């Protein structure tokens with residue numbers, strides 16, 4: 414992909430594939446026979462959809478960063494470096510499944526069908542979107558995307574409830590939400606997940622381990638392996654490489670399959686890394702938490718770059734026709750750039766035309 418020196422983490426600016434990292438990327442995809450079978454069934458179009466999803470997530474964040482730099486926004490919470498988690502999870506689900514993305518999982522919103530413009534309008538607080546200017550947390554219930562509130566893990570009990578509804582109605586759907594490594598210590602996570610475990614509900618909680626919670630490193634808030642957590646609940650646990658969109662996709666399909674066969678809930682741990690600050694305001698502090706070599710190592714695992722390199726080397730794996738040419742990826746990228754640019758323009762127009770009026774703050778606060 415094109416790189417953006419003014420906005421990208423420095424490790425991404427002159428990114429090129431590292432042979433050892435790419436070897437491990439491919440080896441991860443060969444490890445589990447069930448995941449291999451899931452991935453073999455993916456068409457060329459599907460692979461390109463995953464690629465477009467990663468780009469959309471990266472460019473959505475770059476649009477936000479640009480606005481922060483220009484003073485349009487005061488700050489933004491980014492998913493840079495973690496795109497493969499939300500995108501791989503979201504694209505692996507079926508119609509009728511429900512997602513509840515936290516703010517770092519913006520990729521799940523657009524990959525479940527929400528126009529990028531709607532997402533950007535939520536950030537700008539315009540009237541013509543779901544929160545009508547009250548909150549930047551966003552979603553679209555009609556598309557099966559429940560907007561979160563800012564309290565981390567508070568969607569876990571809500572999603573246990575949604576999963577219970579699926580079970581009672583004998584609907585073959587799953588409810589999927591995300592918690593960070595830090596949020597896995599909250600009471601709401603425990604209460605919600607325990608309820609789901611006892612009732613074998615079709616709930617997937619993706620434990621997005623980006624190694625840090627605000628300014629606290631994982632090792633300062635977690636003694637055991639995150640994967641050990643699930644044994645306390647007697648539930649199923651899976652883990653995946655959170656920088657490898659195909660591994661995330663296949664693991665999510667496995668988790669959903671368990672849930673659809675009455676063997677949920679599942680904690681799916683995805684290991685990844687926050688390539689910056691908690692938000693744009695503490696970029697430097699975020700960087701000072703880890704040695705430069707840690708950023709360098711994760712930088713080589715850029716989820717977009719690694720997938721791109723894998724696609725051009727392997728594609729569908731079905732002979733010459735399966736290979737995906739760099740020119741095809743470039744054409745996909747050009748389309749996504751146009752889409753996100755147009756979305757940003759539309760959102761800015763809305764800011765001018767549809768700012769909320771002060772008296773509107775009092776309406777629509779409670780349900781009638």
Ligand SMILES: Cc1ncc(C[n+]2csc(CCOP(=O)(O)OP(=O)(O)O)c2C)c(N)n1
Pocket residue numbers: 517563564565592593594595596597599623625626627687691
């Ligand atoms: C219940 C609750 N406690 C504290 C906060 C303040 N807070 C916002 S994000 C955050 C850190 C979350 O870390 P993690 O769960 O690892 O998610 P990440 O930000 O790394 O994606 C905290 C403590 C909050 N939003 N909700």
Ligand SMILES: [Mg+2]
Pocket residue numbers: 593594595621622623624625626627
């Ligand atoms: Mg975290």
